[in-house]
Amino acid sequence: MRLTTKKHRISALAATAALVAAGVTAGTAGAAPDKDGFDKGAMPVSLSPSDRTELVKSADTDAAKARTARVLGLGEKQGLEVKDVVKNRDGSTHTRYARTFDGLPVLGGDLIVHRNATGEKTGVTKAVEAEIKVASTDAPKSQKPSLSAAQADAKGSKAPRKVIWAADGKPTLAWEKVLGGKQKDGTPNELHVVTDAKTGEKLYEWQAVHNGTGSSMYAGEVEIGTEGSGGSFTMTDSARGGHETQDADNGNQVFTDTDDTWGDGTPADPQTAAVDAHYGAALTWDYYKNVHGRDGIRGDGEGATSRVHYGEAYQNAFWQDSCFCMTYGDGANNEHPLTSIDVAAHEMTHGVTSATAGLVYQGESGGLNEATSDIFAAAVEFHAQNPEDPGDYHVGEKIDIRGDGSPLRYMAQPSKDGSSLDYWSEDAANVDVHYSSGIGNHFFYLLAEGSGEKTINGVTYNSPTHDDSTVEGIGIDKAAAIWFKALTEEMTSTTDYADARRATVAAATALYGADSTEVSTVEAAWSGVNVQ
Incomplete structure (x- = not known):
């Protein structure tokens, strides 16, 4: 369904995707630059979710990864896991890999292999140039970090896992643990702490909840995507991967309505902030899809979730990979929901960054x-x-x-x-x-x-x-x-x-x-x- 709301202000934008799969090429391979010198062949091809899945799947077979490992000269204990594949209109591809060593995840070991239309390697971009190896993956039990009872019970906490820490250029056997709960301002906490497996020394830490700020009720009367009929509608955008907007003040329930006309343009109506967030998510989705050919945040056609009315007078907004969602507070005095267009786009783009470059948040x-x-x-x-x-x-x-x-x-x-x-x-x-x-x-x-x-x-x-x-x-x-x-x-x-x-x-x-x-x-x- 499409609908019109009354005056309100907005802040939330989503990500969009592409359309092309293994063996499917849009555009002309080797297309010549246009009169302005722009090479359309270097632009990403639009992939449907199913085509993208096939492209990733073909690169992620054991045989394909083994060939790539040989071409790159990786050691026998190193493994590759395909994270994403970008295909350009000229047929060239850019395959993003995570690495493992002796079965352990290598943090900071990601790399991108660039290939031409015939599949020949044309270059490699690595997060670190150092050879990924450690003398032993055995670690003394005395240096394994622990979680206190409170930390273990906190939502979002994860028990320590053994990893190879390579992001600083010196591969080291390490432990990674995640501390959950909440930060001082009420923002959810997902603090990753990496420690040396032999000495217990802290090597690095970063926050996985990506904060941003903004406010809403700015976009006038808008159309948003909903589902339903006959006096029962939900804020679910089936045209954009089933993106839902939920009420964090009501157990994260999806917003519902009887007449498909939402909000009144003021913060007094709980639906107004939801309209803002839902509209912003749609704008972001459409931007990434129509401009960059990316069908959804991960490029898989799946919609994320927007949550509004988080906390009490909470003056922030944030993205979380763990729930594939962006969350918005209501601002000072619960009168300035952080759901403006640019704030929404900012939060959803954190998801795009996570699905692509994975830039460490530190x-x-x-x-x-x-x-x-x-x-x-x-x-x-x-x-x-x-x-x-x-x-x-x-x-x-x-x-x-x-x-x-x-x-x-x-x-x-x-x-x-x-x-x-x-x-x-x-x-x-x-x-x-x-x-x-x-x-x-x-x-x-x-x-x-x-x-x-x-x-x-x-x-x-x-x-x-x-x-x-x-x-x-x-x-x-x-x-x-x-x-x-x-x-x-x-x-x-x-x-x-x-x-x-x-x-x-x-x-x-x-x-x-x-x-x-x-x-x-x-x-x-x-x-x-x-x-x-």
């Missing part, structure tokens, strides 16, 4: 993870062309999270929020990921719009550069295409800002050619944020 890779969500939040907002919430390069500008009407983040000059980084420095890895993301956000703005003062959709920006250079932007559509290709085909779990520069240059080169304006602008924009 250090520079964590900053890139957050930046990716902000980047596609802007891209979705511009693509939506909603007159009540036109596209801009602010994050959370509708939610008034600070209480003074200012945005949460500024992509053109991130430091305007008082905490985010405009430029890369050696300390970037030690900064909270929501603030180190400023480097990636600033790069993207410069790439899309350029430096200096300008007004876009009624908003005035004045973006500086680290080297006082002038950057001429290439437009948000080209910038987003480059970032998406880099994310899905080049970035790995350990990508830092220097490698993000390499990845985006590679993506721009594939799309527009090595001598193109687009490549030189990518390089100039990175130099503009001090990433060399």
Whole structure:
């Protein structure tokens, strides 16, 4: 069913997918660049969920993985597990693998194998270059971490598992445990802690619940996808993988209605925030599918879940892989649901990142993870062309999270929020990921719009550069295409800002050619944020 709501504001966008399977090619292999130098053959082909499943399945057979391991020269104890396959219109593929060693998961050992249309290997991108091996997988029982009774009982906790920790470049036998429960502000906790299996020393930790903020009731009257008839309707979008919107204040029950007209545009009606989240999820789904050919967050056509009314006056929103869902609080005084378009797109993009590059949510890779969500939040907002919430390069500008009407983040000059980084420095890895993301956000703005003062959709920006250079932007559509290709085909779990520069240059080169304006602008924009 389709329906119209009354005035309300919104914040939630979903991911979308593609269409092509093993042996199925859309477009022309080896297609020549068009008159603008754009190589359509380097764009991802759209795969139906079943075609994508077949493509992954064919790459994930024991024989196929054994051949790949031989070609890569992996040791006999190393194994490969296919995580994803991207197929381009020219027939080339980019297969993303997780690795094992002697049956143990290798954290930070992921790699991408690039092949041409004939299946010949053309390159490999690795999260770490070090050889994956350890002298022994035996570990002293005395160093096995434990969970306290309270931790063990906490929702989301997981008992320690033995792994190989390789993300820092030195493969080490380790234990990984997950601490559940809740964080201080009420956000669910999924803290991964990795310790040396022989010494007990903590090697790394990261939070698997990806936070973001935003507010809602901004998009005016909208249509949303529902199911039902005869006085019984549910907020289930069958056209977008069965995406459901649920009420966290009512046991995560799917929202229901008798007349298929939802909300009244005010936070007093519990349905209003649900409409916002559901609408945002649909916009995000449509953006990824129609622009990048990705059918759902994982590319498998399956819809995620939106949950609204979480907690009491909770001023945040977050994505969780464990429930394949995004969750929104109601904001200050329960009057500002965090369900605006850009916030929704931000949260669902965390799911896309998890399903592709898997950027670890800590250090520079964590900053890139957050930046990716902000980047596609802007891209979705511009693509939506909603007159009540036109596209801009602010994050959370509708939610008034600070209480003074200012945005949460500024992509053109991130430091305007008082905490985010405009430029890369050696300390970037030690900064909270929501603030180190400023480097990636600033790069993207410069790439899309350029430096200096300008007004876009009624908003005035004045973006500086680290080297006082002038950057001429290439437009948000080209910038987003480059970032998406880099994310899905080049970035790995350990990508830092220097490698993000390499990845985006590679993506721009594939799309527009090595001598193109687009490549030189990518390089100039990175130099503009001090990433060399």
